[in-house]
Amino acid sequence: MRQPAAAPFETPRTAEHGATYGGFRASPSDPHIAPREALLGNATRPHSPTARVVEGGQTGSGALHQEITEQLWNQGLAVVQLNEPLPHHRFTELGEFLGTAIPETDPAVQPFVQERVILNLRSRHAPTQDVSLQPFARNSLSLHSESSGAGVARQPRYIVLMCVTPGEDTGHARTVLVPMREVARRLSPSTLELLSRTSYRDSPEAPAIARHVDDRWVFSYRDFLDQELRWTHSRPDTDPGTVNAALCELLAAMYAPQETIGVRWRRGLLVVIDNTYHFHGRTAGTAAPPRQERHLQRLRIR
Template sequence: MAEPEVGLTAKSADFPGEILDGLDRDIRRRGLGVVRLDEPLSNDSFLKLGSSLGTAIPETAPAVQPYVEDGVLLNLRADAGITRDVSLQPFASNPLSLHSEGSGRSLADQPRYIVLMCVEPGDNSASTVLVPMAEVASDTSDEDLRLLRATRYADAPGVPPVVRSQGDHTVFSFRDFQQDPLRWICEADGATQHAVNGALGRLLARMYGARGTSGVLWSRGLLVVIDNTRFFHGRMAGLPRAAARTRHLKRLRIR
């Protein structure tokens, strides 16, 4: 995969300076902002960057509390090795399937932006995969889009449909459940189980085969802001922790 375009190279000591202006320009233009800093921002500056984008979402899950600072800043340290524990997947070396963040939550509870900053790439640094929703939508048939606009997770009341429109963008609220079952409901006229399962299967195939997919190869100081309404994201597999230095990213989720 190609790496995403770096929009700006800057010194962290110059924050905010041109950093916020550059991020705002690129996020508006393509839903993705990439800044190469000489050093990671301090926690205070990182939090200020997040507040310039919106309101940071508190990290409340009990399993992640050892990794949380200031209630909202999550330290993504790849120190959990290989695990099937879903709560530990952000800290594992497993691949992370493609998804939009918070797809099982109401729209009000879903983040608009995910902000990631590399403190230590580690020897087991796994690329973060970015898939543009626009490319997935353009390759999806009108009939599949019709069905998916009326399909939502059955076990998560209040969640949006798999596909919706937001301004001039087609937005997906969906994740690859991998081996876990996906229970859905569909309110489209004439929808059958076979038709909806087929549309979901084709959506997964398009997500993993989309044009324009890129991979973030992390380096110290690299800062990436992802618009959750314009990109799916996931993670390649890394090396087990016993064989490598630990990767460390800092994350904010912004609504």
């Protein structure tokens, strides 16, 4: 999702039409800042998920599809090691098995798109503030749910990542994952209630930041780093300071170090993330141009 343009800090205030609205901007003293810097800067090493080896993944789909289905059902995350990356037709076939692949329509990413739905994520650019180019750069990506500002029907359910080339052995970026259930467990009931009535003001179709689905909490949220998040809260009599405190508590829970999973990429590693079960992000890569670019392929599945 494109982040809203930065705006001058706005003092929260009460709207006239049955809602409260305001703005949240992280402070350097907030409790999530230090663990976020440590995680995204590769100062900490989150535990790695166990990859199940699927032999013959290149010749038949049955075993691969069954393994992915079982892992997604059990944990909202599938991690599979193949002998070699899937060819394009097999990769898109996997997407069709999971649902409907979302076309990559952003003009800025078209040079990296194949078959309309496969996005080639290459660590080609130096660190950049251009949100459209950040997936192809060597900077970190803050924790987020995919397309958090879109309506629920337009958000992907699954993000499929496959490693073609892992890049350098040392200093390359890792994909990091945080289970939403663990984030919700760390939040107070009052915070969850506040977040369930709060949404992005600049994205009218976006759902509440926290919503209850099938007896679990699902989040639609991105860590906006030092940019302001302009929010709307459905109750007009809510103290805006309590909403900002809830957002601060959410960020602290997201970056709790003991909950983080780190994927170290190897050629042929396939990861399927349920967007309603995990936040995801990326640690920083090497500052200097690497000898070998990291190359992942991505599908977003609705």
